[in-house]
Amino acid sequence: MKKFLLLAASVLTFISCEKDNKTGNLHLSGDIKGLGQGKLYIQKIQDTALVILDSIEFKGNSKFDTYVNIDEPEVLYLFLDRGQTNSIDNNMAFFAEPGEMNITTKLKEFYAAAKVTGSKNQELWEEFKQMNSRFTNENLEIMEKRLYNEMNFNPKTQDSINEAYNRLLTRKYRYVANFAVTHADHEIAPFLALTEIADINIAFLDTISKKMSPKIKKSKYGKMLDEHIENRKKEN
Template sequence: MKKLFVALAAIGLFFASCEQEPKYKLTGKITGQAEGKVYLSKVQDNDLVKVDSAQLQEGAFEFAGSVTSPELFFIQLDGKKETIQFFIENSNIDIKADVEKLQEAVITGSAEQAVYDGYVKSQKPFAEKNNTLRREFMAARGANDKAKMDSIRSAASEMQAEAEAAIDEFLTSNANSIASGYVKYRMTGNMKLEKMEEMYNALPENVKASVYGNLIKDKIDLQKSVAIGKPAPDFTLNTPEETPFSLSSLKGKVVVIDFWASWCGPCRAENPHMVELYKEVNEKGVEFLGVSLDDNKDNWLKAIEADGLIWKHVSDLKGWNSKASRMYGVTGIPATVLLDQNGVIVAKNLRSADLKVEIEKLLQ
């Protein structure tokens, strides 16, 4: 009898432990839409991926589950491009929104969302001022008022410094918040490797263990793998004629990998200078390889022809999910990677004038 009691007690403890597992319960109400499908989504590999779904019942919906750490999720409605962005955590979270103003949703019950709301609120005055200054600058440029343009540039610099100070204050005050980790991850866009490592090393352990801490670490590891002095990772993509072409086939020559896209204004503005440089150095044994971040083949081909880009071009037409751009950690274009004759990375992100200087060093 005693053994039976012990066994039953153990079973009871097992079920009790299961019941105590942290979970979230997400309830919501969408005003202006009574029926339809609602999706719970998250970002994975630069895509918004649906992880759960429910039916609206008189505008109401509900989701339940668990997360290992607070993370940014999204509510999507069928037929709507706008989404509701919020931090989910293992708590009771409530969302109230108007179907025509989803981004203005009111979210309660998530401590991390409350922190992030504070960040957004702190930056809103700077965003509004930036928009005002942009309009004033365009008007001054239209009137060819150079003094006014200089004055606006000065005001914009001061505003940027104030905005950065506000961000620093937020991050310092909320150092242990996962939302703070998310903001730091967003700041790593074009951050230099050394500064990124310094930022990561200063993160509290709970933030390091979060999705955003891991993303920063992954980015550091990637940047190290394609740092100056490292062998350039090989890739194979299709040419406009849909013929596979490998970077490694150019080994033995100085190579410029040029990441660009037809829709990128700065890329198109730089192209004439790149054409001029190519014509000057190609006969000396230098090859260019254009890697497009386009997702529309017609637009890609038209831009090649319109800009007179007479070197080899490749693309997988996956936009920012381009295999090569992700392999090289490209977060903004135009971006260049210069390789020596042995396929080793010797310089990165140089425009045509500085690129020419580095190419000439390799040709000596």
């Protein structure tokens, strides 16, 4: 019995040391309030596929603390496996940066209630999302008008709706382009150019690329943006 207890203690010590010995240039801590059990996966996109950087198991404690290694600032993804509880609100993207980052959220509002600190790119992303939500709301209003007009079709109304949509799209694209140019010294600039306005007039993408600092041009998203611009030019 004594030998068994010593063996068990050794195993627990090994597990504890293994957990404590996690290394990486990103120290990620947080709290998923209301979570009793489940598993959290930290993922990144690599070669068009999601790969797992780390996984954290929860057993009665909603807080987590881990280390992962990232080459540079980039978007990472959290996936929460709730076990027996099904929910569509299980995914969260955040702009990670080497250093200290903290994420707090709630089990019932995993994405909506999330607060992320420790990343300047994340701060800029949140600022962008606030403005972008206005464009999203306006687009929903236009879609609603378009659906109603399809049931009671009027050509003039349709033309008016199309004009409103084109004006909205132009306003959004200009806002994104200006935001990227203004913050061209951060990785968020090429990231937004790629994810929000990849099909904009090539001149705008060129302007964003030229405004990027040497560091950003060498970054993951900076290289991807320049490659995208080059491919666009070849197609024309």
